[in-house]
Amino acid sequence: MAFNYDKYMRPGKLPHIWCPGCAHGIVMKSIIRALDRVGLDKDRTVIVSGIGCASRMPGYVDFNTLHTTHGRSLAFATGVKMADPSLNVICVAGDGDSLAIGGNHFIHACRRNIDITMIVFNNNIYGMTGGQFSPTTPHGKLASTTPYGNPDYAFDVAELSMGAGATYVSRGTVYHAIPLERQIADGITHKGFSVIDALCTCPTTYGRRNKLGSPIDMILWFKDNTVGLKAAQKLSPEELEGKILTGVFRNDIKPEYCEEYQKIIEMAQGAVAGG
Amino acid sequence: MKGKEVFFQGNEACAEGALYAGCRFFGGYPITPSTEIAEILSNRLPKIGGAFIQMEDEIAAMASIIGASLVGKKSLTATSGPGMSLKLENLGFACITEVPCVIVNVMRGGPSTGLPTGPGQSDVMQAKWGTHGDHPAVVLAPASVQEIFNETVRAFNLAERLRTPVILLTDEIIGHMREKIVIPEEGVLEIWDRSRPDCSPEEFLPYDTSKGIVPPMADFGSGYRHHVTGLNHDASGFPTNKPSLVQPEEERLMAKVTENLDIIEKYEHLKKDGAKVGIVAYGSSARSAKAAIKQAEEEGIPVDFVRPITLWPYPTEPTLEMAGKVDVIIVPEMNLGQMIDEVQRCILGKARVIGVNRVDGDPITPENILEKIREVV
């Protein structure tokens, strides 16, 4: 039976603002299926975003939703989570939003290991503002502000997250929507900070400029240019050249921030009782 | 006032006032001369089941208190000039989304890093105009340690009643000065909480003004699922760019302040028979002004005095009244002339206005002001 998204969509909010062929919708649907899979209580779930095409996603779904300022979703979400650790807190953000202007919040949320799930809608570009390069635009690619090719080198979101201390780190793609859904669900159930690098596409401002073909071609590109972590173990470095690794990079247990703070509360209150 | 006598520093009084008002969340980032507020609350909040977090910067600190307030917790952040500059974008977010919270700026000297350990009053215009776009500004400027306590409580009350961020402007002098104050017993000072919806979640509209200009606010997690956005929005909370909806909503944000002046405005107005000189002063400069007025009186020069305690919206009425009586109004401030423009604006040319200005890191002394008084009479 086909999955019924209506249960999670806010009535009357469609059509969405995304361009025809934009893959952000595929990530949104993966998130919805993941939320359904985990069975989160809508009333007890808060979805937070920043600014950008990706960050418009929370407006469409029927949860407590918070559309904040550019790059700051994790900082707002940290306040929400600390104020009531029993809430489920999920952040959605573009690559520019989460890693450029929001990069500082990103690494510190990883470091704290606060129980928030961060889903990066990684389309390698600033979509909303018309295609300027982002921290994940590959070296040499064209953007509206790299007319001679991108001189910068891109972040590897998974490496960055692990280096900063996130305890669940995975990468999926919009071609592999079912594994992506599973990763998001695992990220949500994981106790600690989770990052899901969701590779997606912006045909309008990135694909066209870099002659990457139709929106469908761009999605199919992931099929041929990504390799699952397990499969990668059997491949030579030459075979892996130019391929993007997908799968779960880390799934560790480490003390979670709000639980650690609860210990502080108990310690402080014990100190009161003991005089 | 019934309560406990203590010998407190201004920043201590601020932290204590916040707790008295029901603050249960602090998000901050260290900066002189405000840091004591964070240090005290890092100790006190967990004892009462609240939460303290030191964020990665002031942008994040401001964001965190808005997030916590959306869950229903009264929230505070404290900073000084450089940090205040960083908070401004999210301050505007709190204005347009109508999220109550309190921001303390213990002012120091200079632009940029300036004079980290010296006092200043150079952020008074920033407090009103700093964040972009039209927005309401409620700014309180206490002048003593006791007043820091009381005005911190009032800052939370106003934030809750009006659903808007409130800024408490102190400075390095009163922030670090020690004075004997009374911490009132519970119940002595009134505590106001935001109004929450009494309709069902199905009927709830987050910006419903059918019952008044300040819409009731639902906590995230309480069953009233809704959308909060910094985009201009309609009563349902969802983005709109319909001109017929945008303009009235922006006007309502301002009207929350202009229609509630009875609870917001607060000032001291001292009148002397035959005064031909007046002073408008706020914060720690007002202390020197008072000392100067006393000395002038001993020299036979009566001086009128207006001290805004609520700095924004500025108390036009007493200033205009004073201007109708005196020939000259002196405005001492630890900046190169900021509130003096506001005094000029509201007195309709009825008196000459001159400033006494210092930005050298030393306070304005009573003698600085007295000299000016002697000069003008």
Ligand SMILES: Cc1ncc(C[n+]2csc(CCOP(=O)(O)OP(=O)(O)O)c2C)c(N)n1
């Ligand atoms: C403080 C601030 N700076 C800049 C902008 C303009 N801006 C809006 S969205 C955006 C980039 C969004 O790119 P990304 O996060 O990758 O999301 P996408 O649109 O690609 O989904 C920028 C720079 C802004 N809204 N706020």
Ligand code: SF4
């Ligand atoms: S600009 Fe790009 S990211 Fe934005 S909606 Fe269009 S296709 Fe999607």
Ligand SMILES: [Mg+2]
């Ligand atoms: Mg992007």
